[in-house]
Amino acid sequence: MGIGLIVLSAFAYATTALANDDALPEPDSYWQGAMNGKVPATIAGGTVIATHQLTELIQRDNPVLIDVVPAPRRPLEQTSPWLPPPHRNIPRSVWIPGAGSGVISAAMTDYFRTRLNELTHQDHRKAIVFYCRVDCWASWNAAKRAIAEGYRHIYWYPDGVEAWQAAGLQTETATPEGPGVQ
Template identity: 45%
Template sequence: MSLVIALALVGAVQVAEPEGYWTGAMRGDVPWALAGARVIDDAALDRLIADERPVLIDVSPEEPRPPGNRPWLPLHRSIPDSRWLPGAGEGVLAPSRVTLLTTIAVRNRAVVIFCHPRCWASWNAAKRLVRAGHPRVFWYAAGIEGWQERHATAVVQPDSAWAASAAVSPAAPRASAGDRP
C-alpha cells in the first residue's frame, strides 16, 4: 500500500512542504512528500535493506530526564543497525552538528531517515541531507512504530560521535512553538 493511501486511510491531513525547516511542534501532521527525497513504505524499506544495506539514521529525540536524583537508565528501541542521532531533526541545528549529520550519511550509500509517525524531526533531517546534496535520501515516515509492526527492534544508544558533539557544540537557539519557517 502506498504511503499516501495509508495516510489517507488514517485521516491524516495534507500539509504543504514548508520552504525551510519546520520549527514548530515536532509532533503533528507532516507533508506526504519531500522534494529531492523519496518517501518509502514498509515494503520499500525491506527491499532497500535487503539489497543495499543503507545507512539507517534514527533522529528520535531522547526521553526527558525525570526530576530528582533517581537512577535513570532509559532504553531506546529502533530499527536494528541504525545510528541514533537524537535531536538531528530539530528545526534549528548548530552548524557543526549539520556537518556531522552529513558526514554520517555516507554519500555513496543510500540513507534512510526516520523517527516516529507524524514527526517533523525525520522530515527536517531528510531535507537537510537533500539540501546538502546527498544523492539518495529516503524518508521512512512510518518510523519506528511502522517497523515494529513487522519486525523486532533493537536497543540502541546515541551515536558516540553525535553524543560527543553535543558536549562541544554550542546549543542552537530554539524557536518558539508558534514560529513557522
C-alpha cells in the same frame, strides 16, 4: 454502468479528493513548529517509503539507516539518579538525536555532515533512510538536510519505528550519538 459502480466511483473520487485536500504542503525550509503532528506526504529531492519498501531496500541496497528520535530528557522534578528508558530502533541504525530539530547548532551541523560522510564513505549516491516516530517532523528535517548536502538517494520513512514494530519486525537497543550526548 450499474448504480453500484457509479456510487463506488463517486466514493473513490471523493475519498481521493479529500485526501489530496487534506495533504499538508511541504514547508519552504526546515519545520520549526511542534515536532509531533501531521507531516507532508512528500519530500522534495527524496523518496517517501512504507515498511514493505524499506524491508526490500534493506535487503537489496544495504542503506544507511538513521534514527533521529529526540533523546528522552531527565524530568526536572527528578532529584534521584535517573536513567533514560531504553530506546529501540531498526537494526543497524545509527541514532543521532537532535539532527532533525528545526534549527540545529553549528556543532550538530558539523557532526551530521561528518557522520554522513563516514557512514556513506563519502559516496553521495549511497542510499540513506531517515526515520523517527510516526508523524514526526524530525526525520523529514534530517532528510532535507542530507538532500541539501548533496546526497542523491534519500529515503524518508514517515511511519517510523512504530510501523516497523507493528509489522512484527525486529528492533534493537540503540545508543545515542552526537554533540551533547552523555
